[in-house]
Amino acid sequence: MRYLPKSPAERQEMLAAIGVKSIEELFSSIPERFRLREPLKIPGPYSEAEVIQYFKERAAENSNGYTSFLGAGVYNHLRSVVTDAVIQRGEFLTSYTPYQAEITQGTLQAIFEFQTLMCQLTGQEVANASMYDGSTATTEAVLMAERLTGRRRVLVARSVHPEYRDVLKTYAKNSGLHVEEIPFTASGTVDAKALQAALKDDVAAVVVQSPNFFGVIETLAPLAEATHASGGMLVVAIAEGVSLGLVRPPVEADIVAMEAQSFGLAPSYGGPFAGVIASRDKFVRQMPGRLAGQTTDAEGRRGFVLTLATREQHIRREKATSNICTNQALCALAATVHLTLLGKEGLREMAQQNLSKAQFALSELLKIPGVKRMFDAPFFNEFVVEFPRSVKLINAQLLRDKIIGPLALGTAYPELTKRALVCVTETTTRVEIERFAGALKRALEQPI
Amino acid sequence: MNERIKKATTHTNQNEGLIFEKSSPGKRAFELPPLDVPAADPTKALGASHRREGVEGFPEVSEIEVLRHFTRLSTWNYAIDLGMYPLGSCTMKYNPRVNEFVARLDGIATEHPYQPQELSQGCLKILRLLEKCLLEITGMDAITLQPAAGAQGEMTGLLLIRGYLEKQGNPRKKVLIPDSAHGTNPATAVIAGYEVENIKSESHGQIDVDKLRDLVTEDVAALMITNPSTLGIFEQRIPEIAEILHAKGALLYMDGANMNALTGVTRPGDLGVDVMHLNLHKTFSTPHGGGGPGAGPVAMKKILEPFRPVPILVEKEDGRLTLEPVRRDSIGKVKAFAGNFGVLVRALAYILAYGPGVRQATEDAVLNANYIRKNLEGVFDLPYSLPSMHEVVFSDSIQKQNGVNTMDIAKRLIDYGFHPYTTAFPLIVPGALMIEPTESESKEECDLFIDAMKAIADEAATKPEIVKTAPHTTRVRRLDEVGAARKPILRWKPATPRSEAAD
Numbered sequence: 043m044r045y046l047p048k049s050p051a052e053r054q055e056m057l058a059a060i061g062v063k064s065i066e067e068l069f070s071s072i073p074e075r076f077r078l079r080e081p082l083k084i085p086g087p088y089s090e091a092e093v094i095q096y097f098k099e100r101a102a103e104n105s106n107g108y109t110s111f112l113g114a115g116v117y118n119h120l121r122s123v124v125t126d127a128v129i130q131r132g133e134f135l136t137s138y139t140p141y142q143a144e145i146t147q148g149t150l151q152a153i154f155e156f157q158t159l160m161c162q163l164t165g166q167e168v169a170n171a172s173m174y175d176g177s178t179a180t181t182e183a184v185l186m187a188e189r190l191t192g193r194r195r196v197l198v199a200r201s202v203h204p205e206y207r208d209v210l211k212t213y214a215k216n217s218g219l220h221v222e223e224i225p226f227t228a229s230g231t232v233d234a235k236a237l238q239a240a241l242k243d244d245v246a247a248v249v250v251q252s253p254n255f256f257g258v259i260e261t262l263a264p265l266a267e268a269t270h271a272s273g274g275m276l277v278v279a280i281a282e283g284v285s286l287g288l289v290r291p292p293v294e295a296d297i298v299a300m301e302a303q304s305f306g307l308a309p310s311y312g313g314p315f316a317g318v319i320a321s322r323d324k325f326v327r328q329m330p331g332r333l334a335g336q337t338t339d340a341e342g343r344r345g346f347v348l349t350l351a352t353r354e355q356h357i358r359r360e361k362a363t364s365n366i367c368t369n370q371a372l373c374a375l376a377a378t379v380h381l382t383l384l385g386k387e388g389l390r391e392m393a394q395q396n397l398s399k400a401q402f403a404l405s406e407l408l409k410i411p412g413v414k415r416m417f418d419a420p421f422f423n424e425f426v427v428e429f430p431r432s433v434k435l436i437n438a439q440l441l442r443d444k445i446i447g448p449l450a451l452g453t454a455y456p457e458l459t460k461r462a463l464v465c466v467t468e469t470t471t472r473v474e475i476e477r478f479a480g481a482l483k484r485a486l487e488q489p490i
Numbered sequence: 491m492n493e494r495i496k497k498a499t500t501h502t503n504q505n506e507g508l509i510f511e512k513s514s515p516g517k518r519a520f521e522l523p524p525l526d527v528p529a530a531d532p533t534k535a536l537g538a539s540h541r542r543e544g545v546e547g548f549p550e551v552s553e554i555e556v557l558r559h560f561t562r563l564s565t566w567n568y569a570i571d572l573g574m575y576p577l578g579s580c581t582m583k584y585n586p587r588v589n590e591f592v593a594r595l596d597g598i599a600t601e602h603p604y605q606p607q608e609l610s611q612g613c614l615k616i617l618r619l620l621e622k623c624l625l626e627i628t629g630m631d632a633i634t635l636q637p638a639a640g641a642q643g644e645m646t647g648l649l650l651i652r653g654y655l656e657k658q659g660n661p662r663k664k665v666l667i668p669d670s671a672h673g674t675n676p677a678t679a680v681i682a683g684y685e686v687e688n689i690k691s692e693s694h695g696q697i698d699v700d701k702l703r704d705l706v707t708e709d710v711a712a713l714m715i716t717n718p719s720t721l722g723i724f725e726q727r728i729p730e731i732a733e734i735l736h737a738k739g740a741l742l743y744m745d746g747a748n749m750n751a752l753t754g755v756t757r758p759g760d761l762g763v764d765v766m767h768l769n770l771h772k773t774f775s776t777p778h779g780g781g782g783p784g785a786g787p788v789a790m791k792k793i794l795e796p797f798r799p800v801p802i803l804v805e806k807e808d809g810r811l812t813l814e815p816v817r818r819d820s821i822g823k824v825k826a827f828a829g830n831f832g833v834l835v836r837a838l839a840y841i842l843a844y845g846p847g848v849r850q851a852t853e854d855a856v857l858n859a860n861y862i863r864k865n866l867e868g869v870f871d872l873p874y875s876l877p878s879m880h881e882v883v884f885s886d887s888i889q890k891q892n893g894v895n896t897m898d899i900a901k902r903l904i905d906y907g908f909h910p911y912t913t914a915f916p917l918i919v920p921g922a923l924m925i926e927p928t929e930s931e932s933k934e935e936c937d938l939f940i941d942a943m944k945a946i947a948d949e950a951a952t953k954p955e956i957v958k959t960a961p962h963t964t965r966v967r968r969l970d971e972v973g974a975a976r977k978p979i980l981r982w983k984p985a986t987p988r989s990e991a992a993d
Contacts, residue, residue, distance in 0.1 A: 043847055045584055046854055047932035053854070056861045056933060065853045068860055069755055071724040071877045076756045078849075084623045086845020090588045093839050101597025103612030105605050112602045115826065122520055124557055126594070129779075132571025133564035136585050139781035140567075142910050143971075144901070144964040148563035149780040155509055158981040162547045168980050172782075174638035177826035205826035212799075212822035216652065216683030259540050288532050290542045308594075311613045312603035312827025313638065314783035326978065332781065337974035345966040349974040355641070355677035356915075360686045365677035368639040368771060372779025382509050382556050386548035388520040395525050397535055402527035420536045437606070446605050453815075472526040 043087065109474045110446040113424050113465025114255070115176065115203050115281045116312065117304045119392070120469055125306045125379045129372055139332075139371070143347045149371070150346035153334040156378040163283065163381075164298045165291030166320035170331035172374040173366065176301025177209040179317030180249065180279045182330045182364055183299040184210060186319070187247035187275040188219060189328045189363070195245045196221045197274075199232040201254035203281055204454035210249070219246075230258035230417025230426065238268050245274040252278055252292060253285050256463065257400075257424025258417055266294035284467075285422040287393030297321045306380025307373055316373035327353060330364030332371075395468035396423035399475065403466040406479040412486055416461055424465045426451065426458075431490060433462045439485035445478055494945040497573065497938045498907025500963045506562040509549045510982045519553040547984065566965060567780075568909045574935050578881045578912035578924025579672070579720055581750045581772035583855075586843065589775065589836035598835060603827040607812050613831065614811035617803055620787075620838040624768060627841075627848075628746075629759025630789035634798045636829040640747060641674040643767025643786025644714070646799060648682035649821040650765055650790060651712050651741050653797035657819065662711035662740070668697055670720045670916045675745060684711060691918055695721040695874040697731060706738045716745040717758070720916035720924070721874050722859065722881035724751070732762025741765065749773040750928065751856060751880035754849030758789075765790040774837035785833040799824050854929035855880045858936055862925060865940040869947045873919050881926035885919050894950040894957045896921045901968065902949070902960035906942035 048056075053065070062068060069077065088096065110118065129135060133148060140146030140153075153171045160169035173179035184196055196214065198207055200223045207223070214221045222240060225233045232250050241248070248269040252260035262278065269276045278295035280286070283304040292298055303315040319329060326333070327350065335349035355362040384392060400423040407413050412430035429436055433450035440447040448462035455461075466475065533541050551559070568575070575582035593599060601613055621633050637643040648665065655661045665679040668689050676686045689705060692698040697715065706713075713735055717725045725731070732742045744758050744766035750773045752758070758766050770776045771784035778784075790798075800820045801813035813828065844851060856879055863872070863882040870884035886896040900910030900923070912924035927936060950957050961967065 043844060043850055045586060045843065046850060046929060047935075048854060048857075052933045053857060056857055056936075060857075060860050060864045062860075065857060068853075068856050068877070068879075071726055071879070072752075072756050073726065073729070076729075076760055078755060078757065081846035082754055082848065083626050084841060084845055084848075085619070086842045087847050088842045088845065090843075093588050093842055094592060096842060097592035097595055097598060097616075097835070097839065100612035100616050101595045103615065104597045104601050105609040106597045106600075108605075108609065110602055110605065112604050114604055116602055116604070118600075118602070120522065124519075124553060128557070128560040128564070130590060131561070131564045133567040133569045134560075135590070135777045135779055136570035136582075137567045137780045138575065138577055138580060138582055138778050138909070142568070142900070142904070143969050144961050144966055145568040145904055145909065146566070146780070147966060148566040151506075151508070151563050151566075152560070152780075154980075154982070158508075158510065159548070161981045162545050174642065174783075174830075175826055177823075178638070178642075203826070205823060208823040209825060212649070212824055213681065215822070216649070217681065218683075259536065261539070286542070287545065288542055289536060290540050308599040308832070309602045310593075310599050311601040311610070311831035313825070313830040314785075314832050316783075326980070333978070333980055335974040336979040337970045339967040339969050341967060343966050345969045347969045347971050347974050349971065349978055349980075352975075354673075356673040358677070359673045360676035360680045362673070362677040365641040365645060365674050365681055366639070367641045367672075367674050368769070368778075368784040369782040370638075371781030371783075372777065373783055375780065379556065379560055382549050382551065382559070383519040383553065385513075385518050385520065385550045386544050387518050387550065388522070389548065390544050391522055394529065394532065395522060397532060398525055398527050398530040401530040401535055420540055422536075441606065441609075446602070446609070449604055468522060475527070 105446065108444050108446050111448045111464050111478060112446060114449045114463055116309045117282055117467055118309060118469050119284060119304055119467055121306050121380065122383050124383055125376050128379045129376050134375055140348060143345065147345060150334045152375050152378055154336060154346050156374050157334065159378060159381050160318050160320050163286045163291065164300060164320040165293035166298055167323045168326050169318055169320035170329055170333055172369045173317030173319060173331055174370060175313060175315045175317045176279060176281050176299065177206040179299035179319050180206045181210045181213045183277045183297040183319055184247045184249060185217065186297060186328050186330065187277060190325060191246045191275060193244050193246035194219055196247050196249065197224050197237060197240050197245055198249040199224045201226045201232055201256055202249055202251040202279055203255045206279060229419040230256045231260050231419050234264060241268055241272040243272055245272055247275050247277045249277045249279065251281060253282055253422045256417055256426050257421040258419040259289060259422060262292055262294045282422060284393050284396055287389035288397060289422060302377045305377035307376055314370055314373050316370035316377060328363060331366055331369060392468050399468065399470055400425060400466045403464060403475045406475055410479060410483045410486060423467055424463055426461050426463055429460050430486065432460060436485050440481050443481040445481055495906050496941060503565045503965060504562045506559060508982050509551065509559050510547065512551050512555055513549045515550055517550045517552050519551055519556045573907060574927060574931050574939055575909045576911045576925045576927050578926040579747055581926060581928055582778065583775055583928040584930040585775055585777040586840060589839040592839050593832045593835045611811060614803060616835055616838055618811055620834055623841045624787055624789060627753055628766060628789040629757025631792040632795035632798065633787055633789045635787045635834055636799045636825055637786035637788060638825050638830050639782060639784035640767055640769040640786045641678055642824055643788045644674055644678040645681050646788045646824050647743050647765045647767055648678060650794045650797045652682055653819060653821050654794055655711055663709045665711055666705060666713040668715065670918045671714060671716055672745060672747060675714045694876050695719060695723055696725055699727050699730060702731060703734050706734055706740055708738060710740045712741045712743045714743045714745060716748060718748045718751045718879040721883050722878045723874065723876045724879055729762045747772060748880060751852065753852045755852050765794055770833055770837040775840040776833045776836040783830050783833055785830040797821050851929040858927040858929065858931055861936055862927060862940060866943055869944055870923060881924060883919055884923040886921035886923060889950040890921060892950050892954040894954045896923050898957045898960060899923065899946050902946045902957045903942060904961040905963045908939060908942060
């Protein structure tokens, strides 16, 4: 087998050195009756070429050749080939969690740079590296607020990503948290009046997303004010990080939970991505996840170490801030490289293109009889449209034109049937937008 | 020059500051295609109050500077691609490059989790085949691929147990965890809403079965066991342990972190285990990437199947696959979307490359650990003498007599060209040296490691100072961790922070 570096003779030599006659003897501690006698029934062995062939065949059964208008927490953005060149260097790819700081300064400094970039983006003071994704980051942010406030009620806006809310509910159920949902207004933003009515002095966290699941930007200052007045913490989730190139960061938030997928990570059918928690310095000791800190060695040279480990499970065991161990380090590195490549101007320009194309797409769609925009608050690169008939039927038509249509909202929001969430990024060309509008127009002209 | 250091020599590497320190306005490393629609006015579109002018402090550098920056940083890392990485319980094995290649294919990396399922059959077939392979390897009945890492797998497993017990009327209160367990186990039990009760190991490092019998009451939901244990020893009485638990209605959870010792040789499902997680970034070779991403599938017996996280992958009669979003008894979702798909792809590529021959990998891993054990026994103290599987745990008690501890020896290994083994874990061995070579090491690399360990043991006896002050060849020496934690500096700030001055 090509991955195994031993010849039969070397194996024999090693067995002899150990003082056993056969490899079987080394497994003698496994009771005889439980040792497998038959080979496992799994396919293979495959040569490298066969492995590639298998996956190319599977790839061909997917969506190659289609233009997609899906976003909803997973975004298709330009990615430089430089990012992959960096993260495929074996020194990054095949290195372990940097507990041995002297020989992992590369990873540690990159994590420190990641933390800095995340602080700059979110307007927060400290950021961890990293959580599994936006959904678990949001959940861990709520658990952090619970520890900081000692309270158990959580108010989460219904305009937060449905899957983030689902994950929060799974974790909450056994942590004694009570999760209540706050409706959205006709503008698509969180209903501040309903929030105010639900806010009492037992609320640990108010969770909103911005841009929210409908693509709409929330006005955070009054939400923060109301939350803080009742002694709770404002958690702001961000699923589309590119928005931060143009949209004011959530400086009013006590904790920001961000999905970093938009920063150089492929959609990859939903993962691996990287979650981030950013917050205030004063809350750092209740933060979950890994943190790299700057320090010096005996000779005064700058270096980096994993720090504040007394929060973590390998030291604190059942008293840890989280059970997270393995995180999404290589994804965080990809985001670091990607954002460094984009830089200040590149990120601004990317955000500007997203905004412009989404505005253009909306104006094209609104030209189609029967298509209306739902919600009127400002949006970034996603918006909700209302159709005169079922989104499912329309999308089935669009598929014939090799277009993957917008996300039907009726599944997650029963009151939003015939509404769809359209996403347009800098990767969507004008031609594709016009083709989509044309196909949609034709689809709506078809008799049902 | 120390001639006993055979594997490594020092060489020049490049200094490099923080990327923010290289930044200069106007430089850029990325250009977008020109905008092909009318440019929107951000103030008009977003409203002035939502508008941001740009990210303060963001780097402005060129492409070559970015590439050099990260390439230079990379050379400061040790990696499996450079040599043996004997971190006990971490299973740092070779990460085949073809796995990286296939995970990046168009049609694999490009797929959106919400695209129509008829356009996702390739993705779903990959998931289905991986499920089948992992079920065959573990001897279990059902599986979920959703958890993002081992710790999340543990949580999922305990929530399955909780769901099952709740359905029977009582979720129970406690989870039993041996004192040799990974720290994630107790941290996870708390998240799943259970109290932790630690069980002390008996004198050979195994679960004390008699004590267990007393501890298992109707209050106990489960025992979390690691097999082989963190001492690298197979829990021989595991079927009996399962019987004790089952007799009281409790379940047996197995932490599969050490599955590299068992794959193709024995199956947890056959041993009486009810539910377990696998660390695909350990046993199934997906790269550790400096701390992730991983994946922590959870395999289970039939009784737990109804409680799996949604969506559930289902094979229709016509052979088509779908993800079903709703199940009445499901514990819910533990992560958005369908798991760390890209990691699952890599794990399947690994399994297909071996096929049933994966048993040979297990055998070589156990062979390597025992070869190292045989050669270092006596040089280092072996606190537990039961047969080793994939890893061996020594203690520093011999070297301690000269004031040299496990961390010193580990740091000195760096000078000899190796990554340290796992230090100070498991907690039941004071001053532990936990060594897991994996199957990826040749006899030559094992011999070099053994030589290095013997040379360090000699140094510890004759000139302990050199060990206690190691490493001597790295670009930084031991770093001030206490200072780092006392006054944390967790982000770069410009030399004269204008915003703070304004405050």
